[in-house]
Amino acid sequence: MKRDAAGAMALVSRLGRFGGLLGEAATVFMVVSISYDVAMRYLFLAPTIWALEVNTFLLMFVCLLPAADTLAVGTQIHVTFLTDRLPAAIRNKTEWIGDMAGMLFCGVMTWKGLTMAWTACQHNDRLSTTLGTPLVIPYLFIPVGFGLLGLMYVARLAGSLGGFLGRQPAAGAADAGQQL
Numbered sequence: 001m002k003r004d005a006a007g008a009m010a011l012v013s014r015l016g017r018f019g020g021l022l023g024e025a026a027t028v029f030m031v032v033s034i035s036y037d038v039a040m041r042y043l044f045l046a047p048t049i050w051a052l053e054v055n056t057f058l059l060m061f062v063c064l065l066p067a068a069d070t071l072a073v074g075t076q077i078h079v080t081f082l083t084d085r086l087p088a089a090i091r092n093k094t095e096w097i098g099d100m101a102g103m104l105f106c107g108v109m110t111w112k113g114l115t116m117a118w119t120a121c122q123h124n125d126r127l128s129t130t131l132g133t134p135l136v137i138p139y140l141f142i143p144v145g146f147g148l149l150g151l152m153y154v155a156r157l158a159g160s161l162g163g164f165l166g167r168q169p170a171a172g173a174a175d176a177g178q179q180l
Contacts, residue, residue: 012155013072019148020069026058049130057138064145068152092160099157106150113142 037051070076083091117139119125125135 009155009158012068012151016068016072016148016152019065019067019145023062023066023069026062026065030055030058030062053127053129053131053133057133057141060138061141061145064141065148067145068148071149071152071156095160096157099153099160102153103150103157106146106153109146110143110150113139113146117143 033048033051034055037048041047083094086094117136120135120139126132127135
């Protein structure tokens with residue numbers, strides 16, 4: 001059972017890292033496509049019809065998919081001016097409460113995102129633009145991103161509880177984030 005839990009946590013970590021890599025690739029594509037659109041617009045007076053729409057959706061993608069990797073690595077911004085003043089035992093409990101609140105929030109966002117995507121798919125909702133992008137595509141970024149983030153919260157909580165129960169915390173559970 002212990003090996004199964006470690007394997008599940010490693011899988012969640014790999015999925016989170018994959019989301020991070022996808023976010024990095026999307027960012028590179030955004031830089032290239034926006035530069036291309038600017039060159040076409042101002043040098044050749046022939047703007048693209050797709051760049052703004054695609055990059056709008058990619059911005060949503062870049063904000064949601066790498067979030068699990070950010071949490072796993074611990075590079076999210078931490079506001080700790082109150083928790084730094086608490087005793088270590090209480091500080092650990094506030095981290096657990098934060099992780100549980102994160103899991104709950106991610107669960108709700110995953111559920112509502114799936115509902116939105118399913119409705120858009122059933123009604124064949126599309127943008128009223130030249131591309132006519134099916135809205136199910138960007139709507140799916142919400143449940144996928146928040147689902148990965150919720151799984152990472154589960155792994156993080158399991159890792160911190162493992163340390164509390166005398167086991168080693170999961171890899172990547174160390175707090176190496178930015179402190180404010």
